[in-house]
Amino acid sequence: MTCIGVVDTTFARVNMGAVAIDEIKNLLPNATVKRITVPGIKNTVWGALRLIRDGCDAVIVLGWVGPTPVDKYSYLATSIGLMQLQIETGALILDVTVHEEEGGGDEKKLKEIALDRTRKHVWNLVEMLRGGLERYAGKGLRQGYPHAGEII
Ligand SMILES: Cc1nc2c(=O)[nH]c(=O)nc-2n(C[C@H](O)[C@H](O)[C@H](O)CO)c1C
Numbered sequence: 001m002t003c004i005g006v007v008d009t010t011f012a013r014v015n016m017g018a019v020a021i022d023e024i025k026n027l028l029p030n031a032t033v034k035r036i037t038v039p040g041i042k043n044t045v046w047g048a049l050r051l052i053r054d055g056c057d058a059v060i061v062l063g064w065v066g067p068t069p070v071d072k073y074s075y076l077a078t079s080i081g082l083m084q085l086q087i088e089t090g091a092l093i094l095d096v097t098v099h100e101e102e103g104g105g106d107e108k109k110l111k112e113i114a115l116d117r118t119r120k121h122v123w124n125l126v127e128m129l130r131g132g133l134e135r136y137a138g139k140g141l142r143q144g145y146p147h148a149g150e151i152i
Contacts, residue, residue, distance in 0.1 A: 002028060002129065005051030005059035006035040007044045012064035012098070013107075014114040020060055023122040041065060041097075042074050045081035048093055052085070058092040060125055062118060067101045092128060096121045102144070117144035 004024050008017030017035055024033050034056055036047040041063040048059045061082060065075045075097060082095050096117060103110025120143040127133045140148035 001030060001032055002058075003032040003034060003054075003056040004028070004125070005048065005054075005056035006033060006062070007047035007051065007059060008035070008037050008062040009040050009044065009064060010037060011040040011066075012062065012114075013100075014064075014098070014111050016062040016064075016096075016098075016114055016118045019115055019118045020062060020122050023119045024126070027123065027126045040074070041078045042081075044078060045085055048082065048085055049089075052089050052091045056091065058094070058125055058129055060094045060096060060121060063095070063097040064114075065097050065099045067099070071100075092125070094121055094125050094128075096143075098144070113144040120144075 006017050006020050006024070008020070017037060021033050021035060024031060034051050034054060036050055038044055038047045044061045044063060048061055051059050063075065063078065065071050079095055082093050086093050098110070098114045098117060100110070102113050124133065139150050142148055
């Protein structure tokens with residue numbers, strides 16, 4: 001049976017982990033879902049490693065990145081750590097982040113971005129596991145925003 005891991009943070013201002021689990025259960029009702037919540041983005045690599053060692057085939061990492069340079073350096077370091085973890089384990093890790101400034105100061109918009117991005121990346125993860133993303137190649141898909149569409 002497929003096991004999907006979910007890593008999220010208490011730093012996030014939207015409960016993206018709960019939304020991701022809901023969406024995984026909609027799309028893959030028979031999958032086992034395991035979740036680890038960590039304080040902040042730099043702890044997510046540890047969370048993902050734990051879930052992979054615990055038998056997960058793929059992990060979705062839901063990060064929330066603040067607006068300051070130190071937040072961006074932390075995200076860069078984390079992202080490299082997650083890539084390294086994929087190289088070492090061969091497990092699929094989807095690094096899904098919301099940057100605080102994406103809302104342009106509008107909290108409602110920021111929440112919508114976070115929810116849409118989370119749901120659409122869960123769909124991406126499920127399709128990747130099924131090998132079914134090819135038919136969407138070049139379609140201008142976006143997560144957190146309306147799809148841009150293919151240029152014909
Ligand atoms: C972190 C991030 N992640 C995504 C993503 O996963 N999917 C996506 O479509 N867009 C993301 N963006 C925003 C893009 O950089 C870009 O600003 C928007 O897609 C609008 O074109 C950002 C900033």
